[in-house]
Amino acid sequence: MHRGLIRYSLALLFGVVAGGAAMVQPAASPPAAVAPSLSEYEAQDVMIPMRDGVLLHAQVWRPKGHVGKLPILMTRSPYGFTKARIDTGLSKAGGYGELAEDKFIFVFQDIRGRFGSEGEFVNLRPLKKTADGIDEATDTYDSIDWLVKNLPGNNGKVGVFGVSYGGWTAAVATVNPHPALKAVTSQASPEDMFIGDDFLHNGAFRLDYAWSWVSALETDGRTMKAFDFGTDDAYDWYLKQSDLADMDRRLLGRSMPSWQNFVSHPNYDSFWRDSRTSHMMPAKVAVPNLIVAGWWDQEDFYGPMTIYANQEKGDDRGLNYLVVGPWNHGGWRGEGSKYGPFELGGPTGQWFRTSVELPWFRYWLKGVGKLDQPEAFVFQSGSNKWQRLSRWPAVEGKQRSLYLHPEGKLSFDAPKSRKGASSFVSDPANPVPYRDRAILKPFMRPESNWSTWIADDQAPFTKRKDVLFWQTEPLAEDVTVAGDIEARLFASTTGTDADWVVKLVDIYPSDAATPEDLRGRQRMIANDVFRGRFRASYEKPAAIKPGKALEYRIDLHSASHVFRKGHRIGVQVQSSWFPLIDRNPQTFVPNILKAKPGDYRAQTHSVFYSRDFPSSISMSVVPDAK
Structure with a gap:
């Protein structure tokens, strides 16, 4: 669900605030714009009201001096964003430099209970069970509604993007979508945490990952602090932990919600089934979705592949697409010429961003160019060849x-x-x-x-x-x-x-x-x-x-x-x-x-x-x- 938590979250979504989040003013009185040093964008903090009165913090980044209307690109995450990291990411050499150069209004939002946002954080919050309830889909809807009505110079079209947890929020954005939502790209999204993603695989508990994630995320909603193992060898440290059920209280001083959920739900019950991403997403695909996966994703490979397969069943309009490349978790945000010692035949990440991701949003949000997108772009390892396929799997071998x-x-x-x-x-x-x-x-x-x-x-x-x-x-x-x-x-x-x-x-x-x-x-x-x-x-x-x-x-x-x-x-x-x-x-x-x-x-x-x-x-x- 995250690319190596602190260090990798920084790379994926430009930044994680190491300390407390800076105070932000209500949207009615936005502070002066902050001029970044690397990108050609300037930032503004806003607080966006949700239907239940909770205010969610977001940073709005727009190209300096641009005249004319632009679409909005939004990502939502629990991992936090620093201005310095966003500025680097939007620079020419950054992970979103290709999109930034083409000019969009970027919005980076903290989800409920994280960093600058009010409310309670719930890990992979399930869909609401009552008409007046809230979930990540309603928060996305309310955010889009506020943005298109309040951001000057937007063209009324919104795209949602994200990697890992941000990929999941992009996927659930398609649940009862806002009319202004025209396209998403759900990248490395988890699908089923019990069967094949971050926390369990076929019922086997991913101990190291789960503990590192919970201890960093749920001790304080305003920080991301790494747990101090006190040793350089996690193998020995975990071998000494004899009471896993009580690790959070014993080592962190109190119960952690996600850890206690792991303890309370050892089997595949409604807690796990209700949190499946495909269970949340609509049966009929209505919003174009570019699903991205990496063959060597150490966290969420099962997720995007399963979401794609499940969404295909209801894709009557041909809006569900797949890219599978030679990457680890979020590796397409880097250059992508190598994975470990293995040469990949060229800068695969750069190719994806330039030849696939940018044309995707230009087409759906700006009406520019044509969508030269096959059903699936699939990288074949061993030969280092990209394949344009009419479906995946492509061949009845x-x-x-x-x-x-x-x-x-x-x-x-x-x-x-x-x-x-x-x-x-x-x-x-x-x-x-x-x-x-x-x-x-x-x-x-x-x-x-x-x-x-x-x-x-x-x-x-x-x-x-x-x-x-x-x-x-x-x-x-x-x-x-x-x-x-x-x-x-x-x-x-x-x-x-x-x-x-x-x-x-x-x-x-x-x-x-x-x-x-x-x-x-x-x-x-x-x-x-x-x-x-x-x-x-x-x-x-x-x-x-x-x-x-x-x-x-x-x-x-x-x-x-x-x-x-x-x-x-x-x-x-x-x-x-x-x-x-x-x-x-x-x-x-x-x-x-x-x-x-x-x-x-x-x-x-x-x-x-x-x-x-x-x-x-x-x-x-x-x-x-x-």
Whole structure:
């Protein structure tokens, strides 16, 4: 939901106020404009009244000396905006420099209860349940209504944009939209926090991220202060936390609303279902929406892809569009020539902003140019090619399965033997780290590189005894994958609960033709975790029967990737991913966040690969486009 919280929020939305928000005057008596030093824009603070009397703070930035009417571009966020950061973002070299150069009236608004805005902050506030209620959709409507009526020089057309939480507020702006809302771009928006976005994946709690987010955002509505771990290795710090349910009261001095929601809703109940973005958005698409996702988004990849797919069902007018690029969370706001050690063939972020985002708003808000926008722009990794597609997934390729075999072998041939399994001991006292140690405090220090952990080499983890590994022979020809990927795992445990983590990797050759820093590297293409207790139902978890081989279908989401000739395809399976994911006690308890130290026990897990239990990775394999 945020790109690395403090540091990355600054990059995404120009600024986070480190201390208290400056006092602002009511809109009736705006202060004098502040002339920025880098951009050609000037700023004004306003307070915008909502239907319930609450005033929301916003900064209005307009091009200096411009004569004539301009459309309004608005973004809404809980992360705060400093004038210096906005000024940098609107400069020629900034993340919104292309839009700024074309001239719009920009509005940056703090949502309820955050920084300069009045009211109560509610994380991902659900839709109102009464006619006179409020939610983010009504606040957006009221803000647009005030802006078009009170800002001089606007042309009556408004676009809403944003990344992460701002992408979510852009998505819900389409709920009962104001007539002046003509276009949105919802970028890296979460969709379902229990199934696949920031806080949980398939019921497994994203401990490190959730704690860092809650402790920074909910301790004080006027600040964004990083939690002091008191150590450089978050792995050790989290390993010592035995009472997760009470962490907020114990370490922050009081209950944090979101943390207690995590504790109170361990299963997929109405709390989670009602907060799904697609549950909020209208069934019929009425406002043009450019949905943007990054293949290696470490926070919200599931969100934009699922929102796009769900909105397609009601897109009778052809207003729902998709861009998927080679980016981490919000990476398209940067230059985008590289992700980790991987060259991307050019400045992909700059290309997106110039060739896609700017023409999008010029067309819908200014009536300039034509919309040369395919249904989907999709970046194919491995070949570093952009594809113009009439839909996503684009091709009904041949569905093929890569099967696990003895001795770590992986092939498209189904197993013929009646027996076959590999086992390992999963010990909660020594969980598999999600990256090389030391795992620095996420988000808070540049050297932690939280934004690029998916680019980390996965090869070192195969040296652990609690990570199973399979690989193909070197490929005789390119293998191109485009579409959904699913792991079909047959597995057992001696315990009564278990997590299953599956990674699909591209293994680079070790020869002299391969760049030195990529030789033997295992590049993660798809991944996810599944909490075993939810095998039959997310709503009603159940203990696993010890020793019984059960089938787990794990959504690894989608990819557009070319495994090159001479590379190998690899699969890793493990049962912990710490502290990205909290530890599973491996003994069934009703609520893992309330598990006691004695509940955590080492167990033996087995993955089967036989004729009766053919564990595999299913993916759509298509001919390589020449």
